[in-house]
Amino acid sequence: MDHSAHHADASAHDHPGHVHDPGHAHHAGHVHAGGATTWSMAAKATLHCLTGCAIGEILGMVIGTALAWHNAPTMLLAIALAFFFGYSFTLYAVRKAGLGWKAAIKVALAADTVSIAVMELVDNGIIALVPGAMDAHLSDGLFWYALLGGFAVAFLITTPVNKWMIGRGKGHAVVHAYH
Numbered sequence: 001m002d003h004s005a006h007h008a009d010a011s012a013h014d015h016p017g018h019v020h021d022p023g024h025a026h027h028a029g030h031v032h033a034g035g036a037t038t039w040s041m042a043a044k045a046t047l048h049c050l051t052g053c054a055i056g057e058i059l060g061m062v063i064g065t066a067l068a069w070h071n072a073p074t075m076l077l078a079i080a081l082a083f084f085f086g087y088s089f090t091l092y093a094v095r096k097a098g099l100g101w102k103a104a105i106k107v108a109l110a111a112d113t114v115s116i117a118v119m120e121l122v123d124n125g126i127i128a129l130v131p132g133a134m135d136a137h138l139s140d141g142l143f144w145y146a147l148l149g150g151f152a153v154a155f156l157i158t159t160p161v162n163k164w165m166i167g168r169g170k171g172h173a174v175v176h177a178y179h
Contacts, residue, residue, distance in 0.1 A: 042163030045172035056081030123150030
């Protein structure tokens with residue numbers, strides 16, 4: 001969707017004592033799908049988040065497992081990499097849209113933090129609760145079933161969270177101003 005007309009004249013929105021910063025997500029709270037947040041919008045936002053999380057999570061689990069690390073450091077590495085890759089995807093998109101680094105980091109943090117946190121809490125909780133999953137090797141089906149099952153459940157739980165946040169101009173709604 002072309003938002004250039006929407007953002008073309010910030011002075012049309014000037015308020016006394018309020019200066020517009022071109023890198024500031026002033027219109028981030030606007031919902032563009034006829035005023036309603038759809039399940040499709042929420043699912044796409046969650047899938048975006050899941051992609052970054054899955055790359056980081058799998059990489060962290062593979063590294064920790066391959067190096068024979070204990071469960072806690074492996075899980076911490078996987079979570080850190082999930083946040084890194086989750087934020088990186090959004091940073092790439094908003095930097096490509098022309099935002100400077102400082103504004104892009106603010107947008108990525110606002111857009112992804114809650115979504116990634118919920119996803120990581122759910123999928124790591126599932127992995128931790130599946131008997132033997134954390135001790136399974138990379139060649140064990142249990143390792144992969146628990147990991148992928150955790151992602152599926154995390155997607156189902158995080159999608160309504162994202163729908164609620166987007167409907168309130170939070171989360172991935174912040175990124176929509178830059179598409």
